Amino acid sequence: MGMAEQEAIQDHKPRGDVLVEVNALRKWFPVTGGIFSHRIGHVKAVDGVSFYIKPGETLGLVGESGCGKTTTGRMILRLEEPTEGKVYFEGHDVFSLDREEMRRLRRQMQIVFQDPYSSLNPRMTVGVIVGEALEIHGVSKGKAREKRVQELLDVVGLNPNHISRYPHEFSGGQRQRIGVARALALNPKLIICDEPVSALDVSIQSHILNLLEDLQAEFNLTYLFIAHNLSVVKHISDRVGVMYLGQLVELCSSDELFSNPLHPYTEALMSAIPLPDPELKRERIILEGDVPSPMNPPSGCHFHTRCRLAQTICGEEAPPFIDTGHEHFVGCHLRKAN
Amino acid sequence: MKRLVELKDLKTHFFTDEGVVKAVDGVSFHIGRGETLGVVGESGCGKSVTALSILRLFPSPPGKIVGGDILFEGKSILRKTEAEMRDLRGDHIAMIFQEPMTSLNPVFTCGDQIAEAIEVHQGLSRKEALEKAVDMLRLVGIPLPERRIHEYPHQLSGGMRQRVMIGMALSCNPKLLMADEPTTALDVTIQAQILELMKKLKGELGMAIMLITHDLGVIAEMAQRVVVMYAGKVVEEADVVSLFRKPLHPYSEGLLNSIPRLNRPKGRLHVIPGYVPNPVNLPPGCRFGPRCAYVEDMCREKEPELVDIGGGRLVSCWVRAGGRREEVA
Ligand SMILES: Nc1ncnc2c1ncn2[C@@H]1O[C@H](COP(=O)(O)OP(=O)(O)OP(=O)(O)O)[C@@H](O)[C@H]1O
Numbered sequence: 001m002g003m004a005e006q007e008a009i010q011d012h013k014p015r016g017d018v019l020v021e022v023n024a025l026r027k028w029f030p031v032t033g034g035i036f037s038h039r040i041g042h043v044k045a046v047d048g049v050s051f052y053i054k055p056g057e058t059l060g061l062v063g064e065s066g067c068g069k070t071t072t073g074r075m076i077l078r079l080e081e082p083t084e085g086k087v088y089f090e091g092h093d094v095f096s097l098d099r100e101e102m103r104r105l106r107r108q109m110q111i112v113f114q115d116p117y118s119s120l121n122p123r124m125t126v127g128v129i130v131g132e133a134l135e136i137h138g139v140s141k142g143k144a145r146e147k148r149v150q151e152l153l154d155v156v157g158l159n160p161n162h163i164s165r166y167p168h169e170f171s172g173g174q175r176q177r178i179g180v181a182r183a184l185a186l187n188p189k190l191i192i193c194d195e196p197v198s199a200l201d202v203s204i205q206s207h208i209l210n211l212l213e214d215l216q217a218e219f220n221l222t223y224l225f226i227a228h229n230l231s232v233v234k235h236i237s238d239r240v241g242v243m244y245l246g247q248l249v250e251l252c253s254s255d256e257l258f259s260n261p262l263h264p265y266t267e268a269l270m271s272a273i274p275l276p277d278p279e280l281k282r283e284r285i286i287l288e289g290d291v292p293s294p295m296n297p298p299s300g301c302h303f304h305t306r307c308r309l310a311q312t313i314c315g316e317e318a319p320p321f322i323d324t325g326h327e328h329f330v331g332c333h334l335r336k337a338n
Numbered sequence: 339m340k341r342l343v344e345l346k347d348l349k350t351h352f353f354t355d356e357g358v359v360k361a362v363d364g365v366s367f368h369i370g371r372g373e374t375l376g377v378v379g380e381s382g383c384g385k386s387v388t389a390l391s392i393l394r395l396f397p398s399p400p401g402k403i404v405g406g407d408i409l410f411e412g413k414s415i416l417r418k419t420e421a422e423m424r425d426l427r428g429d430h431i432a433m434i435f436q437e438p439m440t441s442l443n444p445v446f447t448c449g450d451q452i453a454e455a456i457e458v459h460q461g462l463s464r465k466e467a468l469e470k471a472v473d474m475l476r477l478v479g480i481p482l483p484e485r486r487i488h489e490y491p492h493q494l495s496g497g498m499r500q501r502v503m504i505g506m507a508l509s510c511n512p513k514l515l516m517a518d519e520p521t522t523a524l525d526v527t528i529q530a531q532i533l534e535l536m537k538k539l540k541g542e543l544g545m546a547i548m549l550i551t552h553d554l555g556v557i558a559e560m561a562q563r564v565v566v567m568y569a570g571k572v573v574e575e576a577d578v579v580s581l582f583r584k585p586l587h588p589y590s591e592g593l594l595n596s597i598p599r600l601n602r603p604k605g606r607l608h609v610i611p612g613y614v615p616n617p618v619n620l621p622p623g624c625r626f627g628p629r630c631a632y633v634e635d636m637c638r639e640k641e642p643e644l645v646d647i648g649g650g651r652l653v654s655c656w657v658r659a660g661g662r663r664e665e666v667a
């Protein structure tokens with residue numbers, strides 16, 4: 001990254017009207033090899049990502065496996081320190097907070113994981129799992145805590161009397177509800193949902209999606225919703241960001257993305273979704289080959305090796321991520337502002 | 339279409355400590371030559387066990403086929419000897435699984451594994467078999483196949499491994515390819531490549547495909563006819579267009595309504611209340627009854643049969659199809 005860019009990040013003034021702002025965020029994981037475990041390179045998991053999330057909205061994040069969605073989410077929660085860049089939560093620079101400040105901030109941000117089977121401790125009762133955060137943060141204890149846990153179970157549609165049951169006594173969908181109850185315990189403002197329905201059957205998936213929407217309306221929650229199922233993302237998101245090899249390639253309102261995709265990768269991704277309509281005839285854009293390794297991303301536009309529109313410049317220069325109008329951002333040399 | 343495979347009231351049960359798991363409990367359907375049959379249903383409804391029964395490859399014990407029959411080209415496979423089954427598996431029926439890593443052997447190169455399969459089943463020499471392996475990899479769209487045959491499975495991406503699996507499965511020109519969630523573990527753009535490949539190969543080689551998936555989008559794209567399973571039973575069978583236009587069984591209807599659609603306005607999603615029943619402890623009467631919006635007294639008392647209502651449609655529901663053969667006949 002050049003000096004000018006460095007300074008731009010330093011000088012950046014956080015926006016006042018958003019809940020979360022991510023600015024030029026990077027995470028490079030060192031890769032070691034050989035007998036002495038030398039560093040032989042980096043996985044550029046997240047490589048210069050900027051976006052914001054407004055209060056009460058749902059921002060969807062889509063992209064293929066390994067493109068950096070989870071790492072981005074983990075950095076917002078500061079479960080991962082960035083290599084470069086900033087995250088602001090309500091205008092506060094998250095990475096500059098001390099332990100005590102971070103502890104207070106943690107209450108505002110929660111996460112729901114993909115796998116309802118492995119994300120819950122099998123030896124803890126539901127009461128302990130959901131109430132743990134209340135204890136850690138000293139919010140309530142004894143009878144009051146139990147009452148709060150039962151309230152939470154009720155909110156997510158579980159039987160409050162099942163408070164002393166263990167995770168294995170619940171179905172997949174019910175376990176995901178436990179995960180949601182746990183996330184809600186401290187009245188957070190932001191919940192990062194990392195593939196919350198990917199492991200669930202369709203009939204259970206619709207229960208959880210409805211629940212997330214109901215809770216958002218009731219508690220004015222803000223979601224970062226990570227998923228690879230585009231139909232699900234369209235359904236739940238107000239705006240959607242599309243990632244490819246550690247970078248955002250397109251970001252705009254959900255309706256706009258699906259009716260007017262601008263980035264060639266987004267177009268290909270859309271046309272690859274199998275749609276549940278056997279009478280639909282459409283032209284498919286089949287991408288050749290695999291996603292390149294994030295250790296060695298292609299020069300210029302990361303997508304140029306698979307792009308059907310690629311020109312000479314695409315292999316040479318990284319395209320800027322620009323607003324083409326109406327907050328429709330795209331990073332492609334061939335799509336300019338109008 | 340001539341029938342290639344026919345399942346007649348097949349029952350495959352597992353005898354476990356918790357009780358008898360009626361994984362497949364009276365399943366009947368057929369697959370025509372060169373046809374793609376989709377099998378859908380939620381986790382645990384018996385899709386994989388049905389496929390494994392056709393190959394007689396489910397773990398036994400605890401599993402056992404306790405009733406019904408499976409015909410391949412008109413002959414019962416249940417009466418075949420183990421040696422005859424091996425021939426059937428190699429020469430006529432091939433299967434690919436969801437996770438190609440677990441079904442490829444990590445200590446052999448991809449070329450060795452395909453060549454091995456070809457050698458055993460087609461009586462070719464090692465050299466000829468390796469040449470054929472290269473051809474197969476080229477056919478399934480693997481770049482530089484001469485080089486790739488010397489690589490080990492872990493050196494390939496998920497999509498490449500699934501291609502190798504398909505290459506291996508097709509190396510003996512099977513009449514039936516059974517694909518059990520072949521693209522579930524893959525990204526959408528790679529899934530699109532594999533589905534496109536399966537369509538192309540089917541066109542070229544003329545085999546039948548039994549495609550198992552819980553993704554209704556994949557079914558709509560690939561299948562000509564569809565079997566919907568619930569709790570070890572077929573609840574509906576129809577051609578793909580009719581099923582998606584107007585699903586008749588309340589479970590099929592619920593499934594189709596509960597998926598978010600790109601071309602529909604937002605709003606609350608339809609939900610099917612409750613959960614799939616425990617296969618050891620099935621509800622009396624219609625197995626879908628406790629979750630069904632149309633349930634009547636009859637449903638709770640007697641199990642409906644799969645009834646042919648004409649036009650190639652079969653439905654097992656008291657309300658939607660009378661539920662009893664003699665009433666319809
Ligand atoms: N702790 C780590 N050490 C090294 N590499 C990592 C680490 N965590 C993630 N990566 C790598 O960073 C890249 C991005 O990973 P990430 O989990 O963010 O992707 P993702 O978009 O969430 O993918 P998926 O859809 O598969 O969950 C991948 O190449 C991954 O292998």
Ligand SMILES: Nc1ncnc2c1ncn2[C@@H]1O[C@H](COP(=O)(O)OP(=O)(O)OP(=O)(O)O)[C@@H](O)[C@H]1O
Pocket residue numbers: 352354359360361362379380381382383384385386387388397400401552617
């Ligand atoms: N070896 C086994 N022992 C006992 N029960 C089994 C065994 N294999 C399968 N079952 C049970 O049989 C039922 C049907 O399983 P099957 O694997 O066919 O489901 P499926 O429809 O393929 O589900 P999925 O979509 O999750 O793959 C399930 O209840 C399962 O638990």
Ligand code: SF4
Pocket residue numbers: 587588589624625626627628630631632633634637642654655656657658
């Ligand atoms: S038979 Fe009855 S309970 Fe079963 S699906 Fe039909 S209406 Fe519902």
Ligand SMILES: [Mg+2]
Pocket residue numbers: 069070071194
């Ligand atoms: Mg992830």
Ligand SMILES: [Mg+2]
Pocket residue numbers: 385386387518
């Ligand atoms: Mg299965």
